[in-house]
Every structure is written in structure tokens, then in C-alpha cells.
Amino acid sequence: MFNSLEDFNNILLTKRNSGSITCSFKSINNLRNEITKEEFLEEIGHQSNEIKGRWEVIDKRMAKKILEYILSMDMAYDIDLETKPLAEKLSNYFLNEFLPDAKYYTNGNFDEIDGFFRLSGWTSITNSTFDTGVLAIDKNKIGILWAEDND
Template identity: 40%
Template sequence: MANICSIIKEKRTAGQTVCHVFHGSKVLARKLQLKRLGFNDIPDELWIEINRLDAKRLLTDCLAHDLAYQINIMPEQKAQELASAFLKCFDKDTAFLTNQTHNFDNIGKGFLSWEPITNATFDTGIIAVKEGVVGILWVKDED
């Protein structure tokens, strides 16, 4: 299989997409990994842990739609396939963190609130955590 992160970055044509899967010595603590990637960390209590299904829904939404105006970037089916392929990189014991509350009953209508980890107007995604950050898929859009 081709590198899923390269495919995701190619297909999401709006804003900026950051996607990495880490192994071995590249797995670092959240604060250190985010700093290494140029992100800000937020306090532990502001990170929201979500299950794998909600991680898939969140990623599908932010891959399929622009964060600022909810303009379609790619077909929902394609975004769902990419989200699933990214999540398959992680075993069942992986935790998923996000910076935002999302209305999963109203996909395509945006998120409810968020705590930014970038200087972009809008940013969200998931961080996959298991004994350190093992993956990140984050999108940034401007108004």
C-alpha cells in the first residue's frame, strides 16, 4: 500500500494537511512531538479523547470539507476511505485525541468549539497515542 499520508496530503487540496505515522524511536511524548512538528500543546484537560468510530467521523468530515466554510473538498466516500486507511495504521489499544467538540449527528456542519494548536484560523484533527504519539492527521484552514 502506498503511504497513506502522501495520498491524504495530495487529495485534500484546501488549507494545509499534516499527516504522519511514527514508529520506534520516532514515537515521542505528546508535548515533545507537537513541538517538533511546529504545533502548540494545550493543557491535558482540553484534549478530548474520542473512540475510533468518532475519530473516523471527525477525519472524514475534515478531509471532505473546508473548516472555514464547509465547502466540499472531496467526495464524502473518498474522505471516508482515506480516514479508514489512516486509522488502520493503529492497533485497537490506540487512544485518539482531538482539540474540538464535534457534532457527529450533523456531519458536514462543522464543529462546535475547539482549542487551537496552530496559528491558523481553524485547525483540527486527531492525534493517535499509545506510549507516545504514534500518529497525527491535522488540518489547518484560513478564513
């Protein structure tokens, strides 16, 4: 479905019909050029002061669930987005950019009430009313897929 990272980003930016989305990657070499999560956030224009030391460590299964959520729903109004039919494929594409031993982080806490998955609390890295997503790191790369919605 996606022939390149450019195709992937074009679909993200044109089909997520609410708020805004950030998808960014940076090559790293942990032996020579260690980068912190907060430095990466600053480089891409997000805020790092509140999140430092407050990241939630998650596994790949939860990372996939969060990504599918932010690509399926407007967080402010709980309405379906145009990307909902593509959410699983988009999530898989992002996660497959990383090695199997990647580490995953988020800023949020999530509830699953009656099968409904939603953001229940978070530490913002943007000026938006709602923001969450996944930051991933492996020995070669750091990347983020993040959504912002306003009420």
C-alpha cells in the same frame, strides 16, 4: 487503493484542495521511550502550550467521524473538498495504522445539528483560523492527521 504510506500522503497533500494537512507518525516503545502528545506536536512543528491538559479523549468511532469531516469539508466555508469521495478510505487507512487498543485524542468539540457534523469549538495547535484532527497512540506508534483552514 493505497500501496504505501507515501501513496496515502501524496493523495492527502494533492487532493485536499483547501488549507493544509499534516500527517505524521513516529515509532515509539512505551517501555523505553515514552513520548507525550505535546512533545510530538513540538517535533512536528505545532504548538503545544495551550492544548496541554485540554485534549478531548475520543473513541475510534468518533475519530473516524472527525477524520472523514476534515477530509470532506473546508472548515471555514463548509464546502466540499476534492478528497470527499476518498474520505472514508483515507480515514480507515490512518486508523488501521494503529493497534486495536490505541487511544485517540482531538482538540475540538463537535456539533451534529440536523445530521450536519461540524467543529463548534477548539483549542488551536496551529496559527490557522480553524484546526482540528486526530492524534492516536498505541504501544508502538504515535500519529496525527490534522487539517488547517483559514477564512
